[in-house]
Amino acid sequence: xxxxxxxxxxxxxxxxxxxxxxxxxxxxxxxxxxxxxxxxxxxxxxxxxxxxxxxxxxxxxxxxxxxxxxxxxxxxxxxxxxxxxxxxxxxxxxxxxxxxxxxxxxxxxxxxxxxxxxxxxxxxxxxxxxxxxxxxxxxxxxxxxxxxxxxxxxxxxxxxxxxxxxxxxxxxxxxxxxxxxxxxxxxxxxxxxxxxxxxxxxxx
Amino acid sequence: xxxxxxxxxxxxxxxxxxxxxxxxxxxxxxxxxxxxxxxxxxxxxxxxxxxxxxxxxxxxxxxxxxxxxxxxxxxxxxxxxxxxxxxxxxxxxxxxxxxxxxxxxxxxxxxxxxxxxxxxxxxxxxxxxxxxxxxxxxxxxxxxxxxxxxxxxxxxxxxxxxxxxxxxxxxxxxxxxxxxxxxxxxxxxxxxxxxxxxxxxxxxxxxxxxxxxxxxxxxxxxxxxxxxxxxxxxxxxxxxxxxxxxxxxxxxxxxxxxxxxxxxxx
Numbered sequence: 001x002x003x004x005x006x007x008x009x010x011x012x013x014x015x016x017x018x019x020x021x022x023x024x025x026x027x028x029x030x031x032x033x034x035x036x037x038x039x040x041x042x043x044x045x046x047x048x049x050x051x052x053x054x055x056x057x058x059x060x061x062x063x064x065x066x067x068x069x070x071x072x073x074x075x076x077x078x079x080x081x082x083x084x085x086x087x088x089x090x091x092x093x094x095x096x097x098x099x100x101x102x103x104x105x106x107x108x109x110x111x112x113x114x115x116x117x118x119x120x121x122x123x124x125x126x127x128x129x130x131x132x133x134x135x136x137x138x139x140x141x142x143x144x145x146x147x148x149x150x151x152x153x154x155x156x157x158x159x160x161x162x163x164x165x166x167x168x169x170x171x172x173x174x175x176x177x178x179x180x181x182x183x184x185x186x187x188x189x190x191x192x193x194x195x196x197x198x199x200x201x202x203x204x
Numbered sequence: 205x206x207x208x209x210x211x212x213x214x215x216x217x218x219x220x221x222x223x224x225x226x227x228x229x230x231x232x233x234x235x236x237x238x239x240x241x242x243x244x245x246x247x248x249x250x251x252x253x254x255x256x257x258x259x260x261x262x263x264x265x266x267x268x269x270x271x272x273x274x275x276x277x278x279x280x281x282x283x284x285x286x287x288x289x290x291x292x293x294x295x296x297x298x299x300x301x302x303x304x305x306x307x308x309x310x311x312x313x314x315x316x317x318x319x320x321x322x323x324x325x326x327x328x329x330x331x332x333x334x335x336x337x338x339x340x341x342x343x344x345x346x347x348x349x350x351x352x353x354x355x356x357x358x359x360x361x362x363x364x365x366x367x368x369x370x371x372x373x374x375x376x377x378x379x380x381x382x383x384x385x386x387x388x389x390x391x392x393x394x395x396x397x398x399x400x401x402x403x404x405x406x407x408x409x410x411x412x413x414x415x416x417x418x419x420x421x422x423x424x425x426x427x428x429x430x431x432x433x434x435x436x437x438x439x440x441x442x443x444x445x446x447x448x449x450x451x452x453x454x455x456x457x458x459x460x461x462x463x464x465x466x467x468x469x470x
Contacts, residue, residue: 034295034318036439049296049316050337095456097463136319137332144323145430148293152434156442163449172456173463193463 006190006201008179013073017180020066027059028159035152057134060126067123074116077107084110107197111168118161125154210306211349212371212405213358214378215279217419218385218393219365222262222277224250229360230260230281233345254280256333259342260357263420278408278419279357279366282329282342284308286402289427292435293324306371306405309346312338326401326425344405371405381409400426 009017030052033042043052083103087094087110090102094111108116132139132147139147169176175189190198227250231238236257240250248264265276288308291300299314300321310321310330317337321330330339345355353359354368367374378395385393394413397403412418 034316035442037295037297040295040297043296043316049314053316053318096460133318136322141323141328141428145428148320148323148434149430149438152438152442156445160445160449163446163453167453167457171462172453 004186005184006187006198007183008185008190009183011183014180014183016066016069016073020063020070023059023062023066024158024162027056027063028155028162030056030059031155035155057130060130064123064127067119070116071120074108078113078116080110080113080117084113087111088114104195105193105197106200107194109194115161115165119158122154122158122161125150126158129154208304209370209372210405211344212284212306212369212374212407213344213355214367214369214374214407214409216365216367216378216381216409217276217278218381218390218409218411219363220262220277220279221363221365222248222264222275223362224262225360225362226279226357226366227258227260227262229356230342231258233348233356234259234343254329254331254341256331256340259340265418265420267418276412276419278410278421280420281357281406282308282344283327283398283401284342284344284405286404287427289324289326289401289431290321290330291324292427293320293431295320303346305349307344307346307349308405309343310339310341312336312340315339324427324431326422326427374407378407378409382413385409385411396421398422398425400424 026046029042030046032039033046033049033052034040034056040049043049046052046055087103087105091111093099094102094109103110129147129150132143133151136144169180173193175185176193179185179189187198190201230236236259238258250261251258254261260279260281262277262279265278267274267276284307286306288300288302291302291308294300295318296314296316299311299316301309301311303309315338317332317339319330319332319339321339322328322332330341332339345353345357348355358366358368367377369377375395375397378397382393382395390411392412392414394410396408396410396413396416408416408419408421410416410419410421415423417423
């Protein structure tokens with residue numbers, strides 16, 4: 001049956017993805033604890049407010065490193081071309097499973113590429129504003145004021161994109177999750193969701 | 205429920221002699237070790253700024269115009285704002301509390317050391333102790349006032365430049381004193397009780413109320429715009445996006461279901 005399996009993501013890619021997922025989850029939940037008093041109970045779940053304040057930045061550092069790896073690994077494949085822009089204009093049709101007029105996706109479709117760029121930009125913003133918030137007393141007041149705006153804005157962007165990502169990767173696209181867990185997909189899955197990629201690897 | 209009167213402190217800078225008895229009393233009562241921070245710059249001022257273990261500082265500001273030299277002294281500490289920026293910015297419930305007598309108090313047991321209060325404060329007052337990772341500032345001697353005593357600085361002041369009482373009573377006193385100074389020919393005399401933070405429970409009588417900056421006091425302090433934006437519209441927009449995202453994906457699944465491909469049986 002091995003010939004019925006197409007490698008989607010390598011072992012390293014999967015390790016890095018799940019390291020990113022765990023550190024993201026930690027940073028997002030501890031961040032949300034400090035975002036609203038109503039969510040402060042999350043701080044208790046993660047060891048109390050002081051612990052959260054101390055460790056949240058380290059969660060962010062780990063996440064940044066994994067994003068750095070992904071950037072190096074995938075940036076070239078994530079470039080948006082003319083077909084991707086066409087795809088994005090018709091994204092609503094993709095959402096209602098009316099895929100006839102959509103340009104064929106390569107290894108990543110335009111939606112996935114957007115996720116990649118949103119996370120890349122958000123991570124850079126989170127890293128810089130987070131550094132300011134990590135050591136507020138060594139920063140100027142103007143920098144701190146900038147950081148308390150940039151940090152939540154980029155976090156909302158990032159978490160919002162991740163909600164869609166998690167939905168797509170689990171419930172919405174059956175077969176995708178196995179690609180990121182076990183690393184392989186069925187040929188039918190590949191030709192249906194990523195036809196260009198499928199043709200390319202079939203040639204090899 | 206009986207409503208306690210709001211307590212306040214009035215600093216009449218026109219009778220301050222810069223003796224620093226208030227500084228010493230503050231250190232003594234709050235059992236603070238005194239370590240000079242920032243060095244003695246050949247200056248009358250004890251140290252450049254308030255620190256985590258030095259909450260009450262007389263700022264000595266020299267001014268000269270037309271061959272005249274004037275020495276403006278003003279005691280600097282937490283202003284106990286009616287609308288405190290520190291509290292607005294604080295993410296830890298119970299770390300900053302407004303007592304029913306109007307005192308803005310920090311409860312270090314609940315403080316997580318994030319430093320947001322430092323950013324939220326328009327007077328640049330809270331200071332982080334790097335050893336304990338907690339933030340400290342003047343408590344208006346909440347431990348004394350709760351048993352009916354006046355704050356330590358008030359008790360130590362030899363010229364009655366500092367007075368303590370209910371806010372309404374002291375506000376009247378401040379206005380009367382300003383009028384007195386104006387009658388004496390100091391036309392710029394007035395009360396410093398900045399309205400941008402809802403008024404402060406620490407008020408001043410200034411000879412130059414038209415330019416409080418000369419005393420090291422901000423001209424028109426307000427909770428920083430960024431702090432307001434972060435805690436009001438941004439918070440609601442963010443919550444809407446997060447809750448909307450979770451509900452939206454769920455509803456999408458109910459309406460459209462998964463994206464299937466031909467081979468569903470593997």
